[in-house]
Amino acid sequence: MLHTLSLSQLSHGLSQKEFSSVELTRHYLERIKRYDSSLNCYITLCEEEALAQAAAADKILATGSGGPLTGIPMAHKDLFCTKGIKTSCGSKILDNFISPYNATVVQRTLDAGMVLLGKTNLDEFAMGSSNENSYYGPVKNPWDLTRVPGGSSGGSAAAVAARLTPCATGTDTGGSVRQPAALCGITGLKPSYGRISRYGMVAYASSLDQAGPMTVSALDAALLLQVLAGHDSKDSTSLSRPVPSYSEKLTKNLSDLTIGIPEEYFTQDLDPAVGKVLQEAMSALERLGARMKSVRLPNTALGIPAYYVIAPAEASSNLSRYDGVRYGYRCNAPKNLLDLYKRTRGEGFGEEVKRRILVGTYALSSGYYDAYYIKAQKIRRLIREDFMNAFKEVDILLGPTSPTTAFKLGEKVEDPISMYLSDIYTINVNLAGLPALSIPAGSIEGLPVGMQLIGRDFDEMTLLSVGYQYQQITSWHQQQPTLFCE
Amino acid sequence: MKTIPPEEVHYIAHLARINIDSEQLPRYTRCLSDILSLVSEMQKVDTEEISPMAHPLEVIQPLRADEVTEPNFLSSIETFAPEMEAGLFLVPQVIEE
Numbered sequence: 001m002l003h004t005l006s007l008s009q010l011s012h013g014l015s016q017k018e019f020s021s022v023e024l025t026r027h028y029l030e031r032i033k034r035y036d037s038s039l040n041c042y043i044t045l046c047e048e049e050a051l052a053q054a055a056a057a058d059k060i061l062a063t064g065s066g067g068p069l070t071g072i073p074m075a076h077k078d079l080f081c082t083k084g085i086k087t088s089c090g091s092k093i094l095d096n097f098i099s100p101y102n103a104t105v106v107q108r109t110l111d112a113g114m115v116l117l118g119k120t121n122l123d124e125f126a127m128g129s130s131n132e133n134s135y136y137g138p139v140k141n142p143w144d145l146t147r148v149p150g151g152s153s154g155g156s157a158a159a160v161a162a163r164l165t166p167c168a169t170g171t172d173t174g175g176s177v178r179q180p181a182a183l184c185g186i187t188g189l190k191p192s193y194g195r196i197s198r199y200g201m202v203a204y205a206s207s208l209d210q211a212g213p214m215t216v217s218a219l220d221a222a223l224l225l226q227v228l229a230g231h232d233s234k235d236s237t238s239l240s241r242p243v244p245s246y247s248e249k250l251t252k253n254l255s256d257l258t259i260g261i262p263e264e265y266f267t268q269d270l271d272p273a274v275g276k277v278l279q280e281a282m283s284a285l286e287r288l289g290a291r292m293k294s295v296r297l298p299n300t301a302l303g304i305p306a307y308y309v310i311a312p313a314e315a316s317s318n319l320s321r322y323d324g325v326r327y328g329y330r331c332n333a334p335k336n337l338l339d340l341y342k343r344t345r346g347e348g349f350g351e352e353v354k355r356r357i358l359v360g361t362y363a364l365s366s367g368y369y370d371a372y373y374i375k376a377q378k379i380r381r382l383i384r385e386d387f388m389n390a391f392k393e394v395d396i397l398l399g400p401t402s403p404t405t406a407f408k409l410g411e412k413v414e415d416p417i418s419m420y421l422s423d424i425y426t427i428n429v430n431l432a433g434l435p436a437l438s439i440p441a442g443s444i445e446g447l448p449v450g451m452q453l454i455g456r457d458f459d460e461m462t463l464l465s466v467g468y469q470y471q472q473i474t475s476w477h478q479q480q481p482t483l484f485c486e
Numbered sequence: 487m488k489t490i491p492p493e494e495v496h497y498i499a500h501l502a503r504i505n506i507d508s509e510q511l512p513r514y515t516r517c518l519s520d521i522l523s524l525v526s527e528m529q530k531v532d533t534e535e536i537s538p539m540a541h542p543l544e545v546i547q548p549l550r551a552d553e554v555t556e557p558n559f560l561s562s563i564e565t566f567a568p569e570m571e572a573g574l575f576l577v578p579q580v581i582e583e
Contacts, residue, residue: 100562194544207541235546237541305525316502323503325575330568336578338503346505354504358495358514359521361502375528377538382531384539417520433542 002027003163004480007072007220008247010166014061014071021061021071025054025115028073032117032164035484038045040139041159044086045118053115060113069227070113075165076302077156078119079126080106080211081344085116090124090134090152092105093329093348103200104232105169105211112227121155124350125319126176126204128152129419135354138409141184142481143447147406150180155221156214157184162484167215167224173204174307175401175426177212178438182401182450185440187477188214189221190426192458193433194239196225199230205314206237208307208430217477218439218467222246225460250468255289257466260394264300265425271404276401277442277449279472283329285398288469292359293394297386302379303428304307304420307361309376310431315353316360322348355416380411384432391456400425401438401450429454436464440476448476488522515544 002024005013013019029047036042052071057071080089081099083106084203088094102110110116123133131139131154141147142162149158153170157180160168170177172190188210196211203209211222220478226247231240266275282292324330324344331347336339349357363372378481390397402422412419429436434454441451455463471477492515499506499514504512560573569576 096566098566099561100559205497232551237543239543239545299531300521302528302531305527308521308525309528318501324568325577326563327566327568334578336582337580340578342500343501345503349504354506355517355520355521357502358498358518359525361521362490362498362518362522363525365498365501372525374538376525376534377540378533378536379528382533382535382537384542416517417524420524431542474518486536 002267003031004035006217007069007166007215007223010072011068015066015118019326021054021115022051022162023056024071025050025073025117028165030118035162035164038140038145039142039158039162040137041105041120041162041164042075042116042118042153043088043090043121043136043155046085046116049085050117053110057113057115058160067112068223071115072166073115073117074109075117075120075156075159075168076106077122077153077168077170078172079122079202080121080169081202082106082116087119087202090122090136090258090352092135093351095135095329097328099200101200102270104197104234104375105201105228108227109228114227115116120153120168122158123152123154124353125202125315126152126171126173127315127352127356128486129175129179129422131155132179132409132413133350135350140409141406142407142484143185146408147447148183148409150183150402150406152176153214154180155185157181157188160184160186160214160216162481163344167213167220169211169228170214171201171209172430173208173311175423177214178401178426178450178452179423180435181214181438183406185476185479186214186216187218187221187440188212188438189225189460189463190206190429190436191225191229191460192435194237195458196228196459197238199232199234203318205311206318207314208217217471218437218464219247219250221437222250222464222468237276241458246464247459249461250465252465253289254285254466254469257290257396258394259292260288260295260390260397261292262295262297262300262390262397262399264292264297265399269403269424270400273444274400274404274449277444278398278451279323281441281451284470284473285466287437295390295394295397297390299379299382299386303383303431306376306379306383307427308359308420312356312379313363313373314360316357316364319357324348330421352416380431383428387432387434396466397454401452405444405447405449425452433457435460435463437467438468439467440479442476443479469475488526489519490522
């Protein structure tokens with residue numbers, strides 16, 4: 001039962017020669033072949049490469065010179081460029097794209113000796129909250145195959161939940177690591193903007209995008225973050241702040257900790273059953289010594305309107321590169337250059353991506369720029385100031401990750417606005433650039449509930465230590481969907 | 487409720503270089519109107535005194551020496567470019583005779 005082991009247990013087993021990386025990798029590849037046809041987590045499986053990387057890791061481990069994650073398999077969201085392996089972004093327009101270089105995130109996991117099992121499914125260009133916007137079809141939630149896994153990192157979340165990989169990467173522009181982590185019952189961290197390099201991570205909204213670890217536990221997230229975090233000269237927005245030793249400082253006493261409970265996160269918009277689960281989680285944290293304090297984030301409701309200007313505006317600019325000229329899909333028999341652009345993009349992009357490009361183009365067009373784009377940037381500052389004021393009184397904030405548990409496949413496809421509103425608790429964290437962690441905190445009718453912890457700039461450490469200690473006295477993170485237990 | 491005329495959606499799609507069929511136009515028009523109504527909530531707030539925030543990091547853009555750091559990817563680019571000849575991307579004729 002190698003797939004039930006945590007990253008630190010796998011690391012111990014590999015270093016003690018209880019099993020080899022090749023055996024471990026084969027075990028996961030077999031699980032993927034057995035189960036993924038019902039989940040659709042993976043777009044590309046890298047069997048040959050994975051076994052070669054595992055054999056190389058075993059050689060390193062034999063000399064005793066491996067790092068903590070050497071030989072451990074993992075998966076990358078198919079938004080990270082992988083040299084020689086297809087990087088589709090879940091889009092028809094990149095279905096034939098093979099990157100000539102590795103994203104820094106990918107290179108760092110390879111340098112750490114990790115084994116790449118494959119590339120996981122996602123909403124096209126990370127635009128979505130249900131994974132239903134993928135050119136490769138939706139991912140199913142391992143807890144209930146009729147429900148969504150969340151999005152946009154739905155493939156990574158479902159793969160970790162079903163133990164089709166020990167860990168994975170995701171990206172989070174408005175909640176795309178945390179919301180699927182919550183809906184699939186796993187741990188997901190969106191680090192501070194600038195903590196992890198964005199080089200080679202295909203851009204959606206550059207001032208909001210951030211990569212993050214998706215794992216079973218907070219300890220595992222700390223171990224993977226250690227590999228991913230740090231300055232990269234290839235990304236001028238990655239900061240050169242020192243990276244703490246995350247996994248070594250998880251046991252910091254919580255008796256000095258004050259946790260803020262934002263009033264605006266516990267209103268009628270929240271499913272009362274989710275609210276009840278969070279009350280129990282707060283009691284557990286109080287038993288660990290933390291104090292709860294009510295706080296206000298008065299501009300919370302303005303986050304979604306501001307986000308749906310800023311993110312589409314940045315996307316309309318970032319996605320202008322897909323024009324059928326240099327790489328990717330090109331339409332058949334273009335009449336002229338304009339026809340080439342328009343039909344390539346009309347045929348190559350899915351509906352949600354086109355919708356957001358149109359909204360962004362509108363917001364940036366002459367006559368509307370001040371009313372939409374500048375206005376949204378002003379609101380963005382108000383939202384960040386809300387958080388800064390709250391952090392004068394408390395150390396972290398606690399709330400739901402998502403207002404409900406996983407919804408049914410197809411339920412919100414025809415109603416983009418209701419899909420957008422499901423990101424109400426996650427989006428403002430991206431606008432402010434803060435770190436936030438989602439951890440499993442309970443279950444409603446067999447479906448997982450996530451608790452979100454939001455921290456000060458670059459204070460991933462406190463979030464991880466609260467998550468770790470909560471997971472020492474609870475077992476929600478260890479629960480596995482019964483369909484994929486064997 | 488913010489509404490946007492179909493002709494404007496058509497024009498925006500042209501600016502974005504995205505072909506939208508006439509039968510799809512009503513659907514996009516409805517969606518865009520819904521989204522613009524949602525974002526118009528912002529207009530209820532007075533932000534006269536607030537300065538725009540473009541980015542979460544208030545740091546100075548780092549600079550580096552202007553030296554070549556990337557290898558030449560031409561050989562791999564040729565494997566995925568739709569149409570190339572002599573190291574150049576081919577597109578339909580731009581200037582018509």
